[in-house]
Amino acid sequence: xxxxxxxxxxxxxxxxxxxxLKGINLTVRPGEVGAIVGQTGCGKSTVSGVVAGxxxxxxxxxxxxxxxxxxxxxxxxxxxxEGLFLSFQYxxxxxxxxxxxxxxxxxxxxxxxxxxxxxxxxxxLKLMRQKREIVELDNKLASRSVNEGFSGGEKKRNEIFxxxxxxxxxxxxxxxxxxxxxxxxxxxxxxxxxxxxERNATIVITHYQRLLDYIKPDFVHILYKGRxxxxxxxxxxxxxxEKGYDWIKQQVDNQ
Amino acid sequence: MSQDxxxxxxxxxxxxDVIRDVTGSEYKYGFVSDIDSDIIERGLNxxxxxxISKKKGEPDWLLxxxxxxxxxxxxxxxxTWAHLDIxxxxxxxISYYAAPKKKESPKSLDEVDPxxxxxxxxxxxxxxxxxxxxxxxxxxxxxxxxxxxxxxEKLAELGIIFCSFSEAVKDYPDxxxxxxxxxxxxxxxxxxxxxxxxxxxxSFVYIPKGVRCPMELSTYFRINASGTGQFERTLIVADxxxxxxxxxGCTAPMRDENQLHAAIVExxxxxxxxxKYSTVQNWYAGDKDGxxxxxxxxxxxxxxxxxxxxxxxxxxxxxxxxxxxxxxCILAGEGSVGEFYSVAVTNNYQQADTGTKMIHIGKNSRxxxxxxxxxxxxxxxxxxxxxxxxxxxxxVRNYTQCDSLLLSSTCGAHTFPYIDVxxxxxxxxxxxxTSKISEDQLFYCNQRGIPTEEAVxxxxxxxxxxxxxxxxxxxxxxxxxxxxxxxxxxxx
Numbered sequence: 230x231x232x233x234x235x236x237x238x239x240x241x242x243x244x245x246x247x248x249x250l251k252g253i254n255l256t257v258r259p260g261e262v263g264a265i266v267g268q269t270g271c272g273k274s275t276v277s278g279v280v281a282g283x284x285x286x287x288x289x290x291x292x293x294x295x296x297x298x299x300x301x302x303x304x305x306x307x308x309x310x311e312g313l314f315l316s317f318q319y320x321x322x323x324x325x326x327x328x329x330x331x332x333x334x335x336x337x338x339x340x341x342x343x344x345x346x347x348x349x350x351x352x353x354l355k356l357m358r359q360k361r362e363i364v365e366l367d368n369k370l371a372s373r374s375v376n377e378g379f380s381g382g383e384k385k386r387n388e389i390f391x392x393x394x395x396x397x398x399x400x401x402x403x404x405x406x407x408x409x410x411x412x413x414x415x416x417x418x419x420x421x422x423x424x425x426x427e428r429n430a431t432i433v434i435t436h437y438q439r440l441l442d443y444i445k446p447d448f449v450h451i452l453y454k455g456r457x458x459x460x461x462x463x464x465x466x467x468x469x470x471e472k473g474y475d476w477i478k479q480q481v482d483n484q
Numbered sequence: 485m486s487q488d489x490x491x492x493x494x495x496x497x498x499x500x501d502v503i504r505d506v507t508g509s510e511y512k513y514g515f516v517s518d519i520d521s522d523i524i525e526r527g528l529n530x531x532x533x534x535x536i537s538k539k540k541g542e543p544d545w546l547l548x549x550x551x552x553x554x555x556x557x558x559x560x561x562x563x564t565w566a567h568l569d570i571x572x573x574x575x576x577x578i579s580y581y582a583a584p585k586k587k588e589s590p591k592s593l594d595e596v597d598p599x600x601x602x603x604x605x606x607x608x609x610x611x612x613x614x615x616x617x618x619x620x621x622x623x624x625x626x627x628x629x630x631x632x633x634x635x636x637e638k639l640a641e642l643g644i645i646f647c648s649f650s651e652a653v654k655d656y657p658d659x660x661x662x663x664x665x666x667x668x669x670x671x672x673x674x675x676x677x678x679x680x681x682x683x684x685x686x687s688f689v690y691i692p693k694g695v696r697c698p699m700e701l702s703t704y705f706r707i708n709a710s711g712t713g714q715f716e717r718t719l720i721v722a723d724x725x726x727x728x729x730x731x732x733g734c735t736a737p738m739r740d741e742n743q744l745h746a747a748i749v750e751x752x753x754x755x756x757x758x759x760k761y762s763t764v765q766n767w768y769a770g771d772k773d774g775x776x777x778x779x780x781x782x783x784x785x786x787x788x789x790x791x792x793x794x795x796x797x798x799x800x801x802x803x804x805x806x807x808x809x810x811x812x813c814i815l816a817g818e819g820s821v822g823e824f825y826s827v828a829v830t831n832n833y834q835q836a837d838t839g840t841k842m843i844h845i846g847k848n849s850r851x852x853x854x855x856x857x858x859x860x861x862x863x864x865x866x867x868x869x870x871x872x873x874x875x876x877x878x879x880v881r882n883y884t885q886c887d888s889l890l891l892s893s894t895c896g897a898h899t900f901p902y903i904d905v906x907x908x909x910x911x912x913x914x915x916x917x918t919s920k921i922s923e924d925q926l927f928y929c930n931q932r933g934i935p936t937e938e939a940v941x942x943x944x945x946x947x948x949x950x951x952x953x954x955x956x957x958x959x960x961x962x963x964x965x966x967x968x969x970x971x972x973x974x975x976x
Contacts, residue, residue, distance in 0.1 A: 283927050305930035314931075321928040325946030334942055335932040342933070374946065391932065 233294075234259050234399055234430050235280075240291035242279045248289065249275045251455035257399065260427045264441055264466065265434045267452035268474055273434045274318060276452070277403040281315040282308050296398065309335075310342040312398030312429075316388040316405050323375040328387070331375045332357065332394055339395065360393040364420040382413030389420040400424075401432045406440035418443030438470040451477055523582040523712060528575050530554060533681050536581050540650055540684075545661060553670035553680030560674045566808055566837040567866040567898055571742075573779070578744055580682040582712040623648060623687045623703045635699065644728075645690040646701050649717055652688035659690060663721055667750040667787045667814070675746040675781040675808075679715045683748065686716035691726040691757070700956055702731040705747075713744035720750070722757040724790060729760040731959055742770075742805060746781045755790030755817070760798070762955055763811075764963050767803035772861075774833025777805025784811035788820035788846070796823040797840065798954045800963045805834060810868065812841030815849035822851040825951040829944075829967060830863030830895070839869035839900075844910070848879040853886070856948050858967075860891035865898070871912055872904040880910040888918045889947050891940070941968035 233256055240253040249272045257263055267273050279286045280293060282305035293300040298311055323331065336356070337347040348356070357371060364386040376384050385405055392400050402421065406414055421431060421444050433444055441449075441463075449465040450457045453474070458481045459465070469477075524535060533554045537547040562573070623646065639646050645656060652660050670680035687703040705716060722728055732749075745767060753759050761784075770777025780803075786795035797811040813822030824840035842851035851871065859865040871882045888897035903912055921943050929939035945952065945964055952960055 281931050284923065285927075304935075305927060306933050306935050309931055309933035317928065317931075321922070321924045323925055323928070323943055323946060325949040326942050327946075330942065330946075331929075331932070331934075334929075334934045334938060338933040338935065338938065395932070 232258050234261075234296055235300075236294045237280070238292045238294075240279065240293060241289045242275060242286050242291075243289060244275070244286055249286075249455050250279065252291065253455075253457060255450065255457060257430045257432060259398075259430055260425075261448065262425070262431045262433065262444060262446045264446035264449045265432060265452055265457075266436060266449060266466065266469065268436060271452045272455045273436070273452055274403055275455075277315055277401045277432075277434055280308075280401060281305060281313060306338065307342070309395070309397075310339050314392050314395055314397030314400045316385070316392060316400065316402040318404040318407060320376045320379075320384040320388055322377045322379075324377050326375050327372055328375055329354075329357065329371040332391065335391070336394065356394060360390055363393045363423055364389045365416055366390050381408035382410065382416075385409055385413065385417050386420070389417055389424075393420065393424055396429075398429050399432070400429070401434065402444075403434045404436075405433070406435055406437055414440065414443060438466055441466045453477060453481055523579050526577055526579045528554075528578070528580055528682065532580055536682055536684065539581065539583075540653070542653060543657060546653060546664075549665065549670070550681050550683075553677050554682075556671055557674070557677035557681055560677060562674050566868070567864065567900070568806055568808060568835050568837050569864075570779070570806060573742075573744065575678075579712045580715070581684055583684075623701075624706070639697070639699075639701075642695050642698070643692040644695060644697055645688065647688055649683075649686040649688050649719065652719075656688070656690070659721070660688065660719065663719055663750065663752055664717075665750075667752060667785050668748050668783050672783060676748055676783045679717065679746045679748045679783070682713075683715045683717045686718045686747070687720075688718075689720040689728065689730065691722045691728045693723040694725045695723075696726065697728040700729050700731055702733065704733045713746065715745075716747050718747070718749040720752070720759055720761070722751075722753045722759045722793075724755045724757060726754075726757045727759075729956055730762070731956060732761070732763045733766070733959075742776060743768075743778045744781070745778050745804075747783070749782070749784040749811070751786035751795055753786060753788050753790060753793040753795055753817075753820075756792045757790060758794040758796070759786065760796045760956075761786070761811070762959060763797075763799040763801070764955075764959055764966065765799065765801045765803050765807070766966060768805075769803045769834050770805040770832065772832045774805070774862075777834070778803065780804035780807045780809065782807075782809040784809065785814065785841075786812070786822070787814045788817050788822060788849070790820070791817040791846070792819045792821075793817045794821040794823075796821075796825070796954070798825045798951065799827070799838075800948075800951070800955070800966065801826070801828040801836060801838060802966050804836075807834075807836040807838050809838045810841055810870075812843065812870075813851065814843045814845065815851065816845045817849070818846045819848045819850075820846050821849070824851075824853045824855070825954045826855045827858065827948040827951045827963075827967070828856070828865055828867075829858045830860070830865045832861040832863060834861075834863045836864070837866040837868055839867045841870040842872070842882060844871070844873045844877045844880040844882070847877055849877060850881045851883075853882070853884040854950055855884075855886045856951055857886075857888045857897050858891065858944060858947070859888070859895035859897050862892075862894045864896045866900060867898070868900040868902075870902040870904065872902075873907050873910040873912070875906040877907050878909045880907065880912075882910070882912045884912075884914045886914070886916040887947070888916075889944070890918065890920045944968070 235257040237253050237255040240250055242250040265273055288301055295311060333353055340347060366386055405417060446463055449461055451459040459477055533550050537550055668676050670677050689701055691697055751759050767778035767780055788795055795813045801807055815822050822842050828836045828838050830836050840853055853869060855867045857865040857867055867886050873880045886899050890897055897918060899916055901914055905912055925943060926936055926939050944967055952963060955963055
């Protein structure tokens, strides 16, 4: 089990009594990049929401083991401290709260969880400076309110910047490519690739092939009607690009 | 399928579930000091007014002022226009004078009751001169009287008068007589009349021509005795080309009974002078079921008499069971400026009806109003404001921004803006927003590792930042903490 970072077993979850995930099985190992692809409405964002602990969703069955920890028993903030990061499809604006205050609260909450003293202002600002470079964010960012007035590209770069600061063990990128022009996409993907190590892992959730041109997946999982119905290597993404989803749907629906 | 997993993700679904978890905020100033006090019999009549005046050894003209006010008050009924549910108040059940017993005005700290010093120390207001905050002079008022004013000598070198109201009546009777009741007449309203009849102490400030007061002046009000009301008066006069920044802080013990606080603040600002008045109001707000708490009925008004004079009110209102308060500016001078920055937080069963009046009389006078209401629990929070422009006041500008933040579905936020413009060159703008802390914002913070309680504090402080930035440094940090404490347990 030691080389498994996340093991999701027969996960069922829904929203307001409606079941969306109908038995998800997923294994992620350190150093891997996995892609979850599927068409709109197949439950992709529910996967990321449920794993991160979004209270909108109700888990109705199954389990999720995160490096030996029962993930579903943890609060969202503890999941974060344990090394789970979600890059939001729609990053939320928090008016009046500067990025620097927001990130300091986040970093120090994590340090507190591990009984470490809070970072000094100087050390913290140094950390911010280093990590900013990874996604080419300018230093005006620090004084701006969280996501307020950010362009689509800035919001997504800001997500990856936060990922860089928090150094998660597993990052889930939920539709990170949506609303990005090609330059922004390249910067965001470049940031993700630079943060990749042998110890951490990434799950990319998308319904376009184009992000996978920049972030090369080791595995591709097709989500359909709340289940992962087909998994394969990187070539599967190309096949989908070429042939679409109909052949998979037919296969599943005929079963 | 196990039950605990089910609840872990369902946690904090609707804001109603969240609000039910309200535990009530911790009020760290709720202690009572065991101080030997001289409290007069409960009840209010002419003899009581005469007794208060006699105890303070006042001149006849002041007794006369009190009696006129009292007789006028007797003809009045409590106003009912505010969006407040005020239980009947028995004005005969209150004692109108409570003073910590002391020897004739203490010459040095050795003569001040150590219990008193201890009380103010616990409130974070050291009165020992060597320990006192160096950048701030403090007048400490307990119940009906001023206990001690720090840094007086240093200020006196600049000709600045900063003393208790009672001392001002003795030492500077002409100044007091000249200005008392000139901005807030005893005929102004029910509570102003009541205060004018029975006011006990407060602060007096005079800044001479051309002097920039080198430190913050501050009055700290403390209600201690039970069954009493506090009725203080503050009078600030800023002569030509002077400047002063004045701070006011208030706390009271936690008691099951409601206590009445009806104060008056008058400010007069002469040519090109500026007064910055900041309040952090943290009277006891009652418990989470709405029992107890201070009734805070306050009349505050400044007169920008001189041309190009300026008054800036900044208030952070977190306490009191009921707040009724409209710090205003009469902008009489040409080009005079009035500002009002307010954060009013209500939780549990608190009620606040607060705002400002900007009365534009002078040509080219300008005013800015920024009001941020934050309501949680079952509280009611109203903004009430008046912007009026006189017929001869040309070139007037006003900008009003009035925002409400709701933290529960059982609280209320209301705005009552009145605009009365009689000159067609005026530009009056009003913007208003109402928002909630969204589940999405909380989850976003949670996902980054920030617990809900801390996230709410962060979001609320962000929302109130524009106003908090106006507070002097010493107060800003305290006020930020206060916002978080007041809302502790309100979400999450």
